[in-house]
């Protein structure tokens with residue numbers, strides 16, 4: 001990616017890189033007018049298709065929701081689009097590694113409860129996140145709140161002009177990371193709310209098991225087709241062996257939902273309250 005601007009909107013100075021993804025780089029930055037430390041996401045204006053403007057648009061719709069990153073500024077600065085956000089803590093990916101890939105059952109139940117509420121909120125606005133994974137969930141330790149980030153590929157499932165479900169169609173490429181992707185996502189099918197819930201189920205099972213049968217220690221490098229094959233071949237009973245049956249139930253329930261069916265979030269919530 002081309003060099004970050006030295007100053008953005010005359011007040012934000014990017015410092016070190018916090019993380020990067022397929023289309024943007026996120027910097028820690030200082031607002032030297034008031035010394036606040038914030039996060040700033042930069043995308044070159046040459047990216048095709050551009051994603052940051054879309055992400056800004058979605059965040060505006062979801063503004064004010066618990067665990068939704070707060071927008072401080074959005075605009076263009078020379079060769080980049082920039083989205084300034086509140087600085088968040090660690091991702092669940094980093095936190096899980098720091099805890100030697102072991103979370104207590106009560107921690108997993110709490111994370112599941114919070115993430116389910118985030119997804120319910122996003123879905124209630126007519127959107128599917130489409131890229132639910134550990135790296136896209138961040139913790140604010142002081143608030144004890146889980147945030148869901150990276151809404152760059154978030155899409156409408158609900159057509160607000162016709163108030164109908166957007167028709168189901170084939171032929172898309174996998175969006176997001178294969179490790180936690182739903183089987184529909186691997187197959188290139190249109191994503192619905194059930195797919196976000198299936199990804200959440202894989203995440204919670206991963207937290208309890210410390211691994212997934214289709215991953216190795218270098219799992220980011222495994223191919224989509226390798227992961228799909230192993231995901232399809234793994235029986236849910238084997239995947240969930242040794243963990244409370246509630247988590248197998250969440251996965252079974254998510255996979256049983258049709259594209260246009262309204263998920264029963266309370267049913268999922270109740271089943272994890274052990």
Ligand SMILES: Nc1ncnc2c1ncn2[C@@H]1O[C@H](COP(=O)(O)OP(=O)(O)OP(=O)(O)O)[C@@H](O)[C@H]1O
Pocket residue numbers: 018019020021022023024025026039041069085086087088089091135136149150151152
């Ligand atoms: N508000 C924030 N505060 C602190 N760190 C952040 C913040 N937003 C993002 N990050 C860090 O930057 C990383 C990349 O961010 P993000 O996922 O938004 O980028 P991306 O290019 O959209 O990634 P992807 O390839 O997954 O689509 C995150 O995993 C996280 O570590």
